[in-house]
Amino acid sequence: MSQPRLDVNDQVKGSAWWGIHAARYFFAVPHVRGKRVLDVACGSGYGLAVLRRSAREVVGVEVELDVARRARVEVSKDTFVSIIVADGCKMPFVNGCFDVITSFETIEHIHHRARFLEEIRRVLKTDGMFIISTPNAHYTQPVNGKPRNPYHVYEYTPEELALELRNYFKYVDLFGQILSPRFKVSPFWDDQRRLPHTIEVQSMILLWRVLNKLPVILRDKLSQIFWGHPLIPTERDYEFSPSAVETAPVTVAICRQRS
Missing domain, CATH: 3.40.50.150 (Vaccinia Virus protein VP39)
Incomplete structure (x- = not known):
């Protein structure tokens, strides 16, 4: 990275x-x-x-x-x-x-x-x-x-x-x-490409990328629903x-x- x-x-x-x-x-x-x-x-x-x-x-x-x-x-x-x-x-x-x-x-x-x-x-x-x-x-x-x-x-x-x-x-x-391990998908492409190439993990990455294209408020609301945290990690994460x-x-x- x-x-x-x-x-x-x-x-x-x-x-x-x-x-x-x-x-x-x-x-x-x-x-x-x-x-x-x-x-x-x-x-x-x-x-x-x-x-x-x-x-x-x-x-x-x-x-x-x-x-x-x-x-x-x-x-x-x-x-x-x-x-x-x-x-x-x-x-x-x-x-x-x-x-x-x-x-x-x-x-x-x-x-x-x-x-x-x-x-x-x-x-x-x-x-x-x-x-x-x-x-x-x-x-x-x-x-x-x-x-x-x-x-x-x-x-x-x-x-x-x-x-x-x-x-x-x-x-x-x-x-x-x-x-933090509660983030299953890192926001960085180089990290994402290192994740396992299983259907489950690749589906999570695809979902992450779709959410990342949405307006911030909607993006984070949906991320909270799917993963229990905002999409992009902060300094506290x-x-x-x-x-x-x-x-x-x-x-x-x-x-x-x-x-």
Whole structure:
């Protein structure tokens, strides 16, 4: 399941991409309470407001100027949220100035990944926390090491990711991000094509696709009747489980220097 960065339309709650991306920020919220937080590759800023729900201050770093301008509009009403235009491999911050750093779906786009992780460690406090997510290569199945997603440079297996992160952090805990099992059909085509090719399952997929073409109110009303939930999962419909690391589409890691 290739996951593009959210554009302005994807920020609307109800978009399938909103749910899967925003869920990671909500996962991070309990860890940022009262903290100074940096979000590297913040994109159009949709996650900064989520982090700000419990963080004392949030700084977003974005390398693309036009995207950073959009992010500034997104967070302009909060004086404790700021956007910096910078490369995540060379950031304009002093050593050890952030309590928590987040960077979701970023490292797979970077050629100089070691430099990126060194920079993360440099600006993170010694007792700080780094939360990162990236596609799981066991799931995405690169061909001869080359990701199928043309925008990705490298995709890690969970084992590779943990090994890489442990070069920079003493403690690394892995989680698999999965859709709640109450959703029998994922909203993403790549997930749907992996489902069993039985008549029952393929009929569910066909029904899902028919419902997805209907107006939202009617779509969700019928989905509630058939499955007991709205058709499109929200940020609350994703789980982060250590037991799902090997098979989940996305790997999330929490990294620390101290336990």
